[in-house]
């Protein structure tokens with residue numbers, strides 16, 4: 001269901017959970033630019049796995065809306081190495097924040113899931129109704145199940161209490177504020193770092209994970225934040241909404257683009273002892289684009305801007 005009314009009032013007070021992360025920081029920038037007041041709380045002051053503390057905080061500040069961008073997040077190796085934390089931390093954060101928002105009378109909430117919630121071999125591009133139609137990708141099953149529970153939690157608050165809570169499923173994201181740790185990061189920041197360091201050290205070969213054949217769709221986080229604003233203002237339906245750019249490429253093609261941007265001229269090698277993950281997960285974004293959103297940052301420009309940002313961090 002869509003609405004012609006702005007579902008988020010002007011100058012709304014919005015609690016962005018996870019405001020220091022890739023997504024939360026971009027959403028906070030966007031909402032601030034749109035004239036809203038962004039409320040934040042660092043993890044040292046509020047561990048969002050603590051349901052009582054989270055509810056007390058939300059009852060104290062009583063925001064008009066909540067964006068749930070706090071989560072235990074990581075790339076393929078982190079997901080497959082630490083399934084306990086990816087399952088339990090995410091379930092706890094979701095129970096605390098979504099339940100706490102309802103207890104505090106918060107009228108509007110946006111929950112962020114991920115494209116990995118869909119079956120490993122879902123038909124491409126993946127539409128929202130592919131959810132729960134087949135087995136999940138094993139490297140991120142624990143994380144995906146936690147996120148699926150979050151979607152059902154949102155739908156349950158809608159059904160039982162009429163809450164105006166919604167879910168969005170972003171594709172692979174990148175941009176300023178990303179995690180560049182080689183063990184835990186997603187592929188795009190890992191490639192930027194690997195190629196930058198190899199070029200700086202004059203190395204002739206860089207080894208990447210897997211076979212290079214899986215396909216991924218990448219969206220700049222500022223485009224994601226714009227999509228979140230569109231959804232907060234104009235979408236109030238039970239079904240999650242996919243957020244992606246509508247185009248994908250192989251990891252090998254991504255690597256060639258990142259190598260070009262970072263000035264690495266050497267060879268690529270592939271460590272096939274590392275997992276490939278799902279072969280493809282291109283999202284069908286018809287539902288979102290029908291609300292008037294479209295991506296504005298092309299992949300090469302986005303990678304170049306992210307590379308500049310990362311170098312500026314020292």
Ligand SMILES: NC(=O)C1=CN([C@@H]2O[C@H](COP(=O)(O)OP(=O)(O)OC[C@H]3O[C@@H](n4cnc5c(N)ncnc54)[C@H](OP(=O)(O)O)[C@@H]3O)[C@@H](O)[C@H]2O)C=CC1
Nearest residue numbers: 018020021022023043047048069070071073114170172173
């Ligand atoms: N990155 C991606 O490619 C994609 C991300 N998403 C979704 O977007 C959302 C945000 O991801 P992203 O920004 O990339 O992740 P980040 O790791 O960059 O940010 C996560 C944020 O959550 C906070 N956080 C984690 N655990 C707790 C806790 N127990 N208490 C308080 N704060 C906590 C972190 O705090 P601190 O800074 O203190 O660590 C951090 O600010 C997630 O739901 C993720 O599933 C979906 C698809 C793709």
Ligand SMILES: C[C@H]1O[C@H](OP(=O)(O)OP(=O)(O)OC[C@H]2O[C@@H](n3cnc4c(=O)[nH]c(N)nc43)[C@H](O)[C@@H]2O)[C@@H](O)[C@@H](O)C1=O
Nearest residue numbers: 074075076114116140185186187190208209210275276277
């Ligand atoms: C957003 C999404 O992110 C994760 O799923 P993923 O897309 O499979 O993750 P990824 O970005 O880590 O890898 C993408 C591809 O790239 C290859 N690859 C090559 N070289 C490196 C490398 O150096 N690092 C990494 N991380 N990957 C590499 C890697 O082998 C894989 O084939 C899940 O957390 C999932 O839960 C989720 O939601």
